[in-house]
Amino acid sequence: MSILSLDDLRAIRNREEKELKKRDIHGRSVHVVVGMGTSGISAGAKVVLNTLADEIEAAGLDKVILTQTGSLAPVAEPVVEVFSKEAGLVVYGDVSKADAVRIVKEHLVAGKILEDKRVEVKED
Amino acid sequence: MGFKNYILVCGGTGCESSRADQIYRSLIEEAKNQGVAEQVQVIKTGCFGFCEQGPIVKILPEDSFYVQVKPEDAKELISEHVVKGREVTRLLYNKEERKPYEEVEDIQFYKKQLRIVLRNCGSIDPENINEYIAADGYKALEKVLFEMTPENVIDELKVAGLRGRGGAGFPTWMKWNFTKQAEGDVKYVVCNADEGDPGAYMDRSTLEGDPHSVLEAMTICGYAIGAHQGFIYIRAEYPLAIHRLEVAMAQAREYGLLGKNILGSGFDYDIEIRLGAGAFVCGEETALLQSIEGKRGMPLPRPPFPASKGLWGKPTVINNVETWANIPVIITKGGEWFSQIGTQDSHGTKVFALTGKICNSGLVEVPMGTTLREIVYDIGGGIAKGKNFKAVQTGGPSGGVITEENLDTPIDFGGLQRIGSMMGSGGMIVMDNDDCIVDVAKFYLNFTVDESCGKCAPCRIGGKSLMNILEKITDGKGTPEDIDQIEKIALAMRKGSLCALGQTAPNPVLSSLKYFPEEYKSHIEDKSCPSGKCKKLIKYEIDTAKCIGCTACSRKCPVGAISGEVKKPHKIDQAVCIKCGVCKSTCKFSAIDIK
Numbered sequence: 001m002s003i004l005s006l007d008d009l010r011a012i013r014n015r016e017e018k019e020l021k022k023r024d025i026h027g028r029s030v031h032v033v034v035g036m037g038t039s040g041i042s043a044g045a046k047v048v049l050n051t052l053a054d055e056i057e058a059a060g061l062d063k064v065i066l067t068q069t070g071s072l073a074p075v076a077e078p079v080v081e082v083f084s085k086e087a088g089l090v091v092y093g094d095v096s097k098a099d100a101v102r103i104v105k106e107h108l109v110a111g112k113i114l115e116d117k118r119v120e121v122k123e124d
Numbered sequence: 125m126g127f128k129n130y131i132l133v134c135g136g137t138g139c140e141s142s143r144a145d146q147i148y149r150s151l152i153e154e155a156k157n158q159g160v161a162e163q164v165q166v167i168k169t170g171c172f173g174f175c176e177q178g179p180i181v182k183i184l185p186e187d188s189f190y191v192q193v194k195p196e197d198a199k200e201l202i203s204e205h206v207v208k209g210r211e212v213t214r215l216l217y218n219k220e221e222r223k224p225y226e227e228v229e230d231i232q233f234y235k236k237q238l239r240i241v242l243r244n245c246g247s248i249d250p251e252n253i254n255e256y257i258a259a260d261g262y263k264a265l266e267k268v269l270f271e272m273t274p275e276n277v278i279d280e281l282k283v284a285g286l287r288g289r290g291g292a293g294f295p296t297w298m299k300w301n302f303t304k305q306a307e308g309d310v311k312y313v314v315c316n317a318d319e320g321d322p323g324a325y326m327d328r329s330t331l332e333g334d335p336h337s338v339l340e341a342m343t344i345c346g347y348a349i350g351a352h353q354g355f356i357y358i359r360a361e362y363p364l365a366i367h368r369l370e371v372a373m374a375q376a377r378e379y380g381l382l383g384k385n386i387l388g389s390g391f392d393y394d395i396e397i398r399l400g401a402g403a404f405v406c407g408e409e410t411a412l413l414q415s416i417e418g419k420r421g422m423p424l425p426r427p428p429f430p431a432s433k434g435l436w437g438k439p440t441v442i443n444n445v446e447t448w449a450n451i452p453v454i455i456t457k458g459g460e461w462f463s464q465i466g467t468q469d470s471h472g473t474k475v476f477a478l479t480g481k482i483c484n485s486g487l488v489e490v491p492m493g494t495t496l497r498e499i500v501y502d503i504g505g506g507i508a509k510g511k512n513f514k515a516v517q518t519g520g521p522s523g524g525v526i527t528e529e530n531l532d533t534p535i536d537f538g539g540l541q542r543i544g545s546m547m548g549s550g551g552m553i554v555m556d557n558d559d560c561i562v563d564v565a566k567f568y569l570n571f572t573v574d575e576s577c578g579k580c581a582p583c584r585i586g587g588k589s590l591m592n593i594l595e596k597i598t599d600g601k602g603t604p605e606d607i608d609q610i611e612k613i614a615l616a617m618r619k620g621s622l623c624a625l626g627q628t629a630p631n632p633v634l635s636s637l638k639y640f641p642e643e644y645k646s647h648i649e650d651k652s653c654p655s656g657k658c659k660k661l662i663k664y665e666i667d668t669a670k671c672i673g674c675t676a677c678s679r680k681c682p683v684g685a686i687s688g689e690v691k692k693p694h695k696i697d698q699a700v701c702i703k704c705g706v707c708k709s710t711c712k713f714s715a716i717d718i719k
């Protein structure tokens with residue numbers, strides 16, 4: 001790297017800022033968790049996880065964190081949980097790749113819960 | 125897509141000394157072995173502040189805060205957390221289940237903290253300039269070079285009301301302004317990274333965790349006062365900080381952020397490192413400048429102040445590491461923003477190194493005006509081992525003790541002075557009832573006596589005489605007249621010493637005398653040490669009613685001072701006993717008392 005100009009410095013900042021933001025979890029208000037237990041994976045959870053990740057990135061949702069966990073609520077897999085301050089916990093069961101796209105477009109972007117995919121989880 | 129997980133491993137001196145570097149390498153190795161190398165980024169950061177619980181590993185985005193991690197744990201962290209997405213509960217600091225919104229910052233230790241100086245410590249890789257740039261680094265330099273005049277820069281610091289964090293709290297803008305206005309075309313900028321206070325390590329951590337913030341600030345100063353050369357004076361005992369500074373300086377030069385024609389602005393500036401041998405007095409600004417010049421580090425009379433005649437006789441700005449680290453943020457966010465934080469008297473935050481008898485020791489940064497109670501009980505988690513709070517020493521060997529009655533005093537420059545202590549550089553040592561106040565005063569005084577450069581008599585002779593009196597008192601040979609004598613000598617030292625080392629050396633003695641007169645009285649009049657610390661004033665005795673004659677103590681005593689038959693009460697021969705205390709901690713029946 002040779003001596004920078006002001007524009008070079010700004011270009012580096014713009015590029016690197018995006019990377020650093022991914023590590024910044026402050027102020028993230030929505031948390032999406034995908035169940036990636038053995039049974040989840042065999043039911044297609046990996047595809048769901050990747051789809052969610054791509055769609056979240058494409059929609060530029062930097063307030064959303066996506067994580068995975070072992071097993072979640074005992075409902076039809078793949079399972080996706082969405083926590084938000086407003087709606088609390090919403091669990092979706094039997095999520096397909098197309099459903100994953102809908103979760104991002106409808107729930108995360110438009111704020112509308114996908115009632116047809118929602119499952120009730122009994123608290124015990 | 126980016127990485128699935130980001131693993132931040134603490135690379136501060138505290139954690140590194142408990143093998144954090146090996147943890148870092150093992151994590152990378154394991155990620156490779158388990159086929160997830162592309163999914164994780166392992167980053168070595170600066171100190172998280174929670175050194176007590178180190179080595180620290182934080183995994184994002186789950187924000188899992190792992191403590192006391194060992195290199196052997198790397199395998200499980202990768203296989204469980206990264207591969208299976210399950211937290212490794214046994215290593216979590218907070219083992220209770222977290223709600224999805226709870227962040228690490230919500231745990232007690234971090235809740236009341238506000239990190240401005242330490243903003244990047246524990247979140248970026250200090251050896252990668254790109255990460256600093258991404259975290260708004262060098263934005264302030266950009267702004268200064270292309271949008272501000274030198275006067276604007278100084279005005280911004282004035283609005284901010286930043287005061288020096290090296291001890292005295294002198295307004296930074298004034299120092300810069302004097303130096304800018306001083307005659308002469310060659311001027312210098314110096315960073316004081318000598319940090320000699322016992323127990324203090326905030327400057328070291330700042331340099332280790334965020335070296336570019338200091339480089340950026342020093343460059344800004346060069347522009348504001350018209351200097352083209354800066355020096356960082358750092359003690360050779362800080363090898364990691366020196367290494368990180370060297371890496372940072374090389375990267376900054378490569379990027380044209382140091383050197384000729386910075387960012388094409390036409391401004392030239394560079395920085396060099398100068399190593400100190402670790403003498404406390406070399407932290408005093410005039411002694412420090414002498415030492416950079418290659419002379420013996422001894423203080424000079426002031427005036428002239430460095431602002432008019434400093435390094436090689438040229439006008440020089442000298443500021444402390446923490447002072448520097450505040451400056452880039454003040455420029456980017458504005459002086460107005462900074463002035464809203466803290467108290468009327470002191471704006472911004474202060475970093476303290478909290479140590480001693482406290483549950484959560486570590487590095488804490490709080491807004492000025494936070495009370496000591498909040499620091500000790502809320503952040504520090506209270507006194508360790510359920511003991512009782514006795515006092516806190518602030519300001520190191522120049523400061524004094526703060527007692528229960530002043531726990532609610534808001535901490536700022538003025539507040540601490542009013543209660544007979546001082547801010548100093550930010551060491552904060554917590555004492556419990558097992559600490560003898562005379563012994564603590566003796567410890568600090570011994571430090572300053574050792575570190576005195578010997579140039580002037582009040583400090584050299586006064587310090588030694590004070591030390592003799594304290595020794596007399598802890599040996600049980602004190603007299604009531606000693607107290608008057610202490611006050612007389614202290615006054616002479618305060619008035620007659622050349623530099624603040626000698627002027628403030630009596631402070632720990634005077635302040636402990638003020639707040640704990642009865643403890644001095646016990647030593648002098650009753651020849652007893654209430655906390656059982658002063659060996660000459662205590663006796664170990666066996667309570668014959670409690671002793672069952674198990675012989676455990678007599679077998680452990682290193683000098684064979686304990687005699688007695690099996691199943692019969694034992695006895696200590698006071699003429700032989702060296703008061704090591706082994707017998708007391710050995711006895712299962714609490715039969716041994718300190719008298």
Ligand SMILES: Cc1cc2nc3c(=O)[nH]c(=O)nc-3n(C[C@H](O)[C@H](O)[C@H](O)COP(=O)(O)O)c2cc1C
Nearest residue numbers: 288289290316319320407408409443444447624625
């Ligand atoms: C004996 C003695 C030791 C000192 N040690 C330090 C030190 O280690 N670090 C420091 O920044 N200032 C130290 N100072 C204060 C410096 O003289 C000076 O005031 C300070 O570096 C100015 O920077 P500031 O305005 O940013 O606080 C010491 C002063 C004395 C008298």
Ligand code: SF4
Nearest residue numbers: 578579580583623626
């Ligand atoms: S006060 Fe002490 S340390 Fe300072 S110049 Fe005098 S002898 Fe040296």
Ligand code: SF4
Nearest residue numbers: 681701702704705707
């Ligand atoms: S205090 Fe130490 S030396 Fe004295 S009797 Fe006990 S074990 Fe022996």
Ligand code: FES
Nearest residue numbers: 136138139171175
């Ligand atoms: S050195 Fe690791 S937390 Fe301080």
